[in-house]
Amino acid sequence: MFDNNYNTDPYTQAATIYVNEYALWSAYVGATDLPEGVNPFVPPTPAEEKSKAWIWITILSVVIVLLLGGLGFAIYKWKASQGATASKRELAYNEDSTRPLANNASDDL
Amino acid sequence: MNGLPTFQANIVGVTDTNAYYLVDFTSSHTVVWAKNCTQAVGNYVPGSCELNPTLLSSNFDPANNSSGLLIQTGIFENAKFSGYVVSGTKYTTEMCFANQACKLLQVYSGELVTANNWRFNQNGAYGIIGLSPDSKLWSGFVNKDTNIATYSLSLARVKPLTSNAVQQSSNVTIGSANDANYIGMSSMMVQALSNYSYALQNMSFGIVYQDANGAPSSQYFQSIGTPMYPVTFTTSFMGLGLPGDVYTQVTSLIAIISNNLAVCETSLDGICVLPDQCSSYTGFETYAFKFQFAGATNFLRVPLATFASNVRGSGGVNQCNVQITFLDTVNTQSSNIILGG
Numbered sequence: 001m002f003d004n005n006y007n008t009d010p011y012t013q014a015a016t017i018y019v020n021e022y023a024l025w026s027a028y029v030g031a032t033d034l035p036e037g038v039n040p041f042v043p044p045t046p047a048e049e050k051s052k053a054w055i056w057i058t059i060l061s062v063v064i065v066l067l068l069g070g071l072g073f074a075i076y077k078w079k080a081s082q083g084a085t086a087s088k089r090e091l092a093y094n095e096d097s098t099r100p101l102a103n104n105a106s107d108d109l
Numbered sequence: 110m111n112g113l114p115t116f117q118a119n120i121v122g123v124t125d126t127n128a129y130y131l132v133d134f135t136s137s138h139t140v141v142w143a144k145n146c147t148q149a150v151g152n153y154v155p156g157s158c159e160l161n162p163t164l165l166s167s168n169f170d171p172a173n174n175s176s177g178l179l180i181q182t183g184i185f186e187n188a189k190f191s192g193y194v195v196s197g198t199k200y201t202t203e204m205c206f207a208n209q210a211c212k213l214l215q216v217y218s219g220e221l222v223t224a225n226n227w228r229f230n231q232n233g234a235y236g237i238i239g240l241s242p243d244s245k246l247w248s249g250f251v252n253k254d255t256n257i258a259t260y261s262l263s264l265a266r267v268k269p270l271t272s273n274a275v276q277q278s279s280n281v282t283i284g285s286a287n288d289a290n291y292i293g294m295s296s297m298m299v300q301a302l303s304n305y306s307y308a309l310q311n312m313s314f315g316i317v318y319q320d321a322n323g324a325p326s327s328q329y330f331q332s333i334g335t336p337m338y339p340v341t342f343t344t345s346f347m348g349l350g351l352p353g354d355v356y357t358q359v360t361s362l363i364a365i366i367s368n369n370l371a372v373c374e375t376s377l378d379g380i381c382v383l384p385d386q387c388s389s390y391t392g393f394e395t396y397a398f399k400f401q402f403a404g405a406t407n408f409l410r411v412p413l414a415t416f417a418s419n420v421r422g423s424g425g426v427n428q429c430n431v432q433i434t435f436l437d438t439v440n441t442q443s444s445n446i447i448l449g450g
Binding site for chain 1: 397
């Protein structure tokens with residue numbers, strides 16, 4: 001309800017506010033404050049992000065371990081294959097060189 | 110009209126006998142949309158006022174003056190009516206309300222509309238009747254003993270949120286108060302500022318928890334009214350209008366409680382929209398706005414459900430509109446919180 005007051009210059013206005021007679025929901029006019037409840041405006045994302053962060057850390061750790069394992073295995077295999085190649089080369093070299101050596105040796109002798 | 114109360118009136122010069130008008134309790138003058146009205150709003154191609162984004166019923170024709178009561182008195186530029194910025198010609202004419210009470214008064218013939226900040230893409234009726242305390246229309250409604258003019262607004266929803274709710278109608282009285290049902294009820298009296306807006310001490314948005322019996326048991330409210338804009342009451346605006354910075358604070362809270370389902374646009378006619386019908390969401394009745402007006406002991410709490418309504422969106426799917434509207438503070442008449450119809 002609004003009252004325009006024309007007794008003053010400039011005119012003034014005052015409003016008296018009630019909860020509507022047909023209000024369907026919990027509209028309220030009064031002075032009673034309720035006790036403070038739970039804050040509903042805490043975004044759920046930080047907790048989720050924290051849990052997601054742990055998931056990512058675990059996944060990355062597993063990936064790093066697998067990569068390191070794979071790298072170690074690869075180095076091992078490479079070393080092993082290098083050793084085998086060296087042996088083969090040595091054998092091949094020795095095979096190629098035994099006869100000349102023998103010949104040369106005898107020549108030198 | 111779109112949930113807003115309108116008034117039927119006969120104004121000499123308006124040819125449509127069924128013309129209806131919005132009422133603005135913040136405007137001191139009355140505007141009628143001229144037959145030759147053109148709009149040049151924003152990036153829209155200038156054209157008839159009957160087109161988007163103004164959607165006005167342009168009907169006022171000065172040539173329609175068989176009674177001789179219509180007299181041109183001057184011109185006006187950039188006058189402000191309910192978010193419209195209008196230029197045109199002033200006339201003295203006769204206005205008769207539905208109860209046959211007639212009055213000679215000055216009306217503004219809107220011939221060029223250059224801004225539409227409150228009712229973008231919404232029906233603008235045949236004009237707007239200005240009923241601020243400075244309006245000459247009040248002279249017929251002032252109590253001679255007290256020198257006070259009274260009016261009352263009791264606004265009802267067109268489409269209640271719950272289907273079992275009984276449909277009520279709005280009741281607006283001019284010159285008296287239809288307050289018989291409110292005698293003895295809790296109320297809040299507030300004094301207007303010099304521009305007839307109402308200063309706020311605090312505004313907040315939050316939740317009222319209920320116990321097992323449905324009685325309010327606790328609450329949590331977060332302050333949102335920074336900076337503290339005053340409140341304007343009017344029936345020519347739909348829902349709750351919030352200046353941009355306050356709108357942003359509110360919509361960020363709505364985003365949290367809706368798990369980011371609410372899409373809130375920050376455009377001229379921006380509101381919040383939820384993708385399904387309103388009854389699909391809980392919390393409309395427990396979340397509320399709290400208004401603490403300056404100088405008042407009591408406060409006002411308005412549920413969020415007040416502003417929610419089902420509409421049929423594109424594709425025929427029901428969606429839930431939350432009629433909290435973005436107001437760009439650089440625009441005319443957009444620097445107050447508006448409590449509309």
